[in-house]
Amino acid sequence: MRAITKQERHTPPELEPQRRYKMVTENVSIYYGDVHAVKDITMKFPEQSVTALIGPSGCGKTTYLRCLNRMHDMVQNARVDGRVLLDDTDLYDKSIDPIYHRRKVGMVFQKPNPFPTMSIYDNVVAGVKLNGVRNRAILDEIVEDCLNLAYLWDEVHDILRKPALELSGGQQQRLCIARALAIQPEVLLMDEPASALDPIATQKIEETIQELKKDYCIIIVTHNMQQAVRCSDYTGFMYMGSLIEHGETKQVFERPADKLTAKYVQGQFG
Amino acid sequence: MPKRWIQRDEKPRRWLLSERIFKYATAAAGAYVLAVILVMAIQLGFESAPIWEEEGAEFVFGTDWNSVPGRESYGALPYVLGTLITSALALALGFPLSIGIAMLVMIMPKRLGRPLGYLVDLIEAVPSVVFGLWGLFVFRLYFRDYVEKPLHDTLGDSIYLFGGTPFGLDVLTASIILAIMIIPTISSISREVMSAVPHQQKEAAYMLGSTTFEMFRMAIFPYSKAGLLGAAMLGLGRAVGETMAVTMLIGNATGANAMVSSLFDAGQTMPSIIANEFLEASPIGLHTPALIGIGLILLGVGLAINVTAHFLVGRMVKVNEGPVH
Numbered sequence: 001m002r003a004i005t006k007q008e009r010h011t012p013p014e015l016e017p018q019r020r021y022k023m024v025t026e027n028v029s030i031y032y033g034d035v036h037a038v039k040d041i042t043m044k045f046p047e048q049s050v051t052a053l054i055g056p057s058g059c060g061k062t063t064y065l066r067c068l069n070r071m072h073d074m075v076q077n078a079r080v081d082g083r084v085l086l087d088d089t090d091l092y093d094k095s096i097d098p099i100y101h102r103r104k105v106g107m108v109f110q111k112p113n114p115f116p117t118m119s120i121y122d123n124v125v126a127g128v129k130l131n132g133v134r135n136r137a138i139l140d141e142i143v144e145d146c147l148n149l150a151y152l153w154d155e156v157h158d159i160l161r162k163p164a165l166e167l168s169g170g171q172q173q174r175l176c177i178a179r180a181l182a183i184q185p186e187v188l189l190m191d192e193p194a195s196a197l198d199p200i201a202t203q204k205i206e207e208t209i210q211e212l213k214k215d216y217c218i219i220i221v222t223h224n225m226q227q228a229v230r231c232s233d234y235t236g237f238m239y240m241g242s243l244i245e246h247g248e249t250k251q252v253f254e255r256p257a258d259k260l261t262a263k264y265v266q267g268q269f270g
Numbered sequence: 271m272p273k274r275w276i277q278r279d280e281k282p283r284r285w286l287l288s289e290r291i292f293k294y295a296t297a298a299a300g301a302y303v304l305a306v307i308l309v310m311a312i313q314l315g316f317e318s319a320p321i322w323e324e325e326g327a328e329f330v331f332g333t334d335w336n337s338v339p340g341r342e343s344y345g346a347l348p349y350v351l352g353t354l355i356t357s358a359l360a361l362a363l364g365f366p367l368s369i370g371i372a373m374l375v376m377i378m379p380k381r382l383g384r385p386l387g388y389l390v391d392l393i394e395a396v397p398s399v400v401f402g403l404w405g406l407f408v409f410r411l412y413f414r415d416y417v418e419k420p421l422h423d424t425l426g427d428s429i430y431l432f433g434g435t436p437f438g439l440d441v442l443t444a445s446i447i448l449a450i451m452i453i454p455t456i457s458s459i460s461r462e463v464m465s466a467v468p469h470q471q472k473e474a475a476y477m478l479g480s481t482t483f484e485m486f487r488m489a490i491f492p493y494s495k496a497g498l499l500g501a502a503m504l505g506l507g508r509a510v511g512e513t514m515a516v517t518m519l520i521g522n523a524t525g526a527n528a529m530v531s532s533l534f535d536a537g538q539t540m541p542s543i544i545a546n547e548f549l550e551a552s553p554i555g556l557h558t559p560a561l562i563g564i565g566l567i568l569l570g571v572g573l574a575i576n577v578t579a580h581f582l583v584g585r586m587v588k589v590n591e592g593p594v595h
Binding site: 069071074076099100102103106107109111113114115116117118126127130131176179180183 | 379380468470471472473474475476477478479480481484488489492493495
């Protein structure tokens with residue numbers, strides 16, 4: 001493996017300049033103690049689009065994704081430099097309340113993590129209740145809407161009171177998507193949402209992503225290059241903590257500008 | 271044919287010497303536990319037989335306590351109640367504090383939280399007689415003047431619990447010292463239990479925009495409630511059996527006088543009555559069997575608490591089982 005020099009680092013193109021960017025990171029570096037895990041990433045995420053982050057294991061994709069809703073606050077030796085802008089608000093600005101802003105950036109994790117002691121219904125509205133919504137009728141409506149969005153309503157509408165753990169892994173993951181949608185985020189982060197699922201559940205999740213794209217800015221980390229091709233509009237390729245290439249998915253996979261990207265998408269390493 | 275480097279034994283592996291030693295050693299260790307409990311129960315029952323023959327159920331439900339030969343009469347009810355009341359009070363006071371300490375240690379930066387955790391655990395190393403001494407010569411005086419008296423003066427007439435005469439050697443003082451003594455037990459176990467909640471659960475709560483407390487309520491408490499209950503039960507078990515500090519602080523009333531009606535009344539617990547009277551108990555009359563009988567009841571109460579804890583914890587763990595874990 002060779003080190004990435006500054007010159008080689010790819011400068012991201014202006015993706016369709018007329019488009020509005022929901023989220024922008026400027027020179028983001030992330031450190032775990034002395035380890036420099038993510039190096040100086042500048043990246044823009046347009047509204048109503050899906051951006052996929054690909055790259056070999058350990059390249060910093062997940063670390064980078066987690067900084068977008070300040071999930072590193074809970075990791076004691078992690079440090080984030082640079083700016084993360086959500087609609088021109090710097091999420092790492094000192095004057096900002098991370099709890100308030102975290103509600104704008106939903107996240108779906110690699111492993112389904114529903115709250116085990118709660119019912120399906122309560123899982124979906126867990127975040128809504130934090131916002132003080134208590135009205136039964138409104139909650140019912142939210143549950144139906146969000147489960148529909150996550151393509152889960154038809155499978156669970158008559159067992160809403162059952163524990164969430166009685167669902168299969170794929171259903172649990174879609175429940176977690178519904179739970180994230182219920183707080184009406186503006187950006188949805190997905191960390192390998194289908195890596196623990198079978199092909200059919202994966203397909204359903206991908207359908208869900210296509211549906212959600214109409215309203216959300218979605219950023220998805222994936223190991224599965226076919227998945228990136230199938231469901232993303234833009235792709236960023238990361239390697240050893242740096243963003244090597246970022247462009248339209250079609251271009252990145254068919255005419256990669258960087259040799260490393262070409263090698264990776266052709267499956268020569270990773 | 272590649273060279274073989276694993277030789278298949280002809281003898282079954284389970285006949286290896288180490289395996290046989292392991293098997294019998296663990297069996298012996300298991301048998302020891304059962305034997306201790308059984309021998310204890312049988313011995314206590316046997317030695318206390320005279321009092322059961324004499325008093326019958328009166329021994330458990332009676333309130334007399336007279337060891338004068340010829341007028342002997344023994345009832346353990348005040349001490350059973352005294353034990354239950356002081357332990358329950360200690361748990362009620364100590365449990366919330368313990369959980370609070372455990373939560374603080376968890377959310378603090380590690381370099382501050384670790385030492386604090388060790389400090390809490392160190393309280394456990396303080397001998398109970400030292401707690402008793404401190405309670406008797408220091409704490410009680412301040413507690414009487416600055417807490418009990420004001421409470422009694424303002425609320426004593428209207429609230430029954432604060433009637434009585436504040437003296438400092440009473441049920442409340444003993445309960446507070448007990449609470450201090452069980453805090454490290456409950457706090458360190460609940461800290462372990464709550465730290466074992468998977469990170470994904472906490473992240474799920476944070477992702478929904480919860481504050482730290484909401485995260486505890488949403489992710490940590492429901493997930494670890496079985497363990498928290500177990501921690502409380504262990505603390506309760508410790509409070510029930512605690513002898514020295516309680517004996518020094520509870521005031522040591524006997525008989526009907528030990529039936530407390532106010533927090534400021536002197537009381538007596540099962541361990542404290544045994545500790546107070548075992549030296550002067552005569553082996554000829556019923557006094558010794560009575561004390562041993564109380565020991566038997568104490569053993570029964572301790573076992574009941576543990577069995578209940580196991581039952582409750584087992585039920586809660588079942589609820590938590592599932593594919594995520």
